Amino acid sequence: xxxxxxxxxxxxxxxxxxxxxxxxxxxxxxxxxxxxxxxxxxxxxxxxxxxxxxxxxxxxxxxxxxxxxxxxxxxxxxxxxxxxxxxxxxxxxxxxxxxxxxxxxxxxxxxxxxxx
Amino acid sequence: xxxxxxxxxxxxxxxxxxxxxxxxxxxxxxxxxxxxxxxxxxxxxxxxxxxxxxxxxxxxxxxxxxxxxxxxxxxxxxxxxxxxxxxxxxxxxxxxxxxxxxxxxxxxxxxxxxxxxxxxxxxxxxxxxxxxxxxxxxxxxxxxxxxxxxxxxxxxxxxxxxxxxxxxxxxxxxxxxxxxxxxxxxxxxxxxxxxxxxxxxxxxxxxx
Numbered sequence: 001x002x003x004x005x006x007x008x009x010x011x012x013x014x015x016x017x018x019x020x021x022x023x024x025x026x027x028x029x030x031x032x033x034x035x036x037x038x039x040x041x042x043x044x045x046x047x048x049x050x051x052x053x054x055x056x057x058x059x060x061x062x063x064x065x066x067x068x069x070x071x072x073x074x075x076x077x078x079x080x081x082x083x084x085x086x087x088x089x090x091x092x093x094x095x096x097x098x099x100x101x102x103x104x105x106x107x108x109x110x111x112x113x114x115x116x
Numbered sequence: 117x118x119x120x121x122x123x124x125x126x127x128x129x130x131x132x133x134x135x136x137x138x139x140x141x142x143x144x145x146x147x148x149x150x151x152x153x154x155x156x157x158x159x160x161x162x163x164x165x166x167x168x169x170x171x172x173x174x175x176x177x178x179x180x181x182x183x184x185x186x187x188x189x190x191x192x193x194x195x196x197x198x199x200x201x202x203x204x205x206x207x208x209x210x211x212x213x214x215x216x217x218x219x220x221x222x223x224x225x226x227x228x229x230x231x232x233x234x235x236x237x238x239x240x241x242x243x244x245x246x247x248x249x250x251x252x253x254x255x256x257x258x259x260x261x262x263x264x265x266x267x268x269x270x271x272x273x274x275x276x277x278x279x280x281x282x283x284x285x286x287x288x289x290x291x292x293x294x295x296x297x298x299x300x301x302x303x304x305x306x307x308x309x310x311x312x313x314x315x316x317x318x319x320x321x322x323x324x
Contacts, residue, residue: 001312004301005129005143008294030136054129080136 022090170194
């Protein structure tokens with residue numbers, strides 16, 4: 001029965017690389033305005049990455065103007081996502097970075113981690 | 117054509133629609149069903165169509181069930197269910213998921229999951245007792261069941277603890293979001309009673 005459901009679920013988006021908590025990413029989202037379709041970028045830090053095939057999602061946090069934090073959760077199998085670019089990896093010691101919500105300014109930075 | 121199907125609940129998932137919105141969908145493997153009997157007001161006092169579903173070894177059926185199907189030249193079928201309908205149908209007619217179309221509303225009947233002997237809090241959403249202020253053993257108690265000397269008894273039908281679940285439950289007006297005639301699958305938006313593998317009936321919605 002699980003196979004039947006698997007066959008119906010959305011296919012993996014090839015333009016999405018492996019994403020981990022702490023990564024700085026740029027999510028390219030397709031937006032429909034009337035008949036026109038354009039692409040909007042959402043740049044920020046991944047504070048949560050949930051695996052799980054069809055239901056996998058990431059939550060991206062970005063500090064907008066006036067220091068207001070904005071978090072957006074993206075379903076990775078959604079047809080609305082054009083692509084995701086990982087700009088840098090951050091060094092983090094936990095999977096959920098909810099502590100970032102209390103941080104502002106200089107303390108809200110993550111140390112960069114380089115691929116070996 | 118009759119709008120009714122017997123099926124098996126496969127499970128739930130989420131499917132993206134054209135706008136890219138994720139929808140909660142229950143997948144049901146339904147049909148192909150065959151008309152096994154037509155009830156008419158003249159003969160039976162009501163109009164209905166009996167459908168059969170599911171392959172089964174003839175040994176698994178009783179002589180009565182087998183005879184009922186053999187007399188009409190039909191293959192052995194595991195489940196027989198009646199659908200009230202005034203539509204005309206002939207014995208042996210095949211009903212598939214193509215009887216329904218995407219965007220249509222359907223009612224789905226299933227058997228809810230059994231909860232065993234459940235207390236009032238779970239069964240009827242009683243508030244239970246206080247969580248603090250010196251309570252002992254009163255957290256999930258039902259409270260008073262009735263009044264005092266008058267009437268001196270508990271009214272029949274009063275809500276309380278008891279067996280919960282394994283009831284016939286109908287969910288009305290679920291939207292059909294997908295149909296796969298090749299694999300006999302139908303997807304409806306929202307949840308359907310019962311566990312995976314449970315028998316469900318799909319009918320035309322009473323309230324459109």
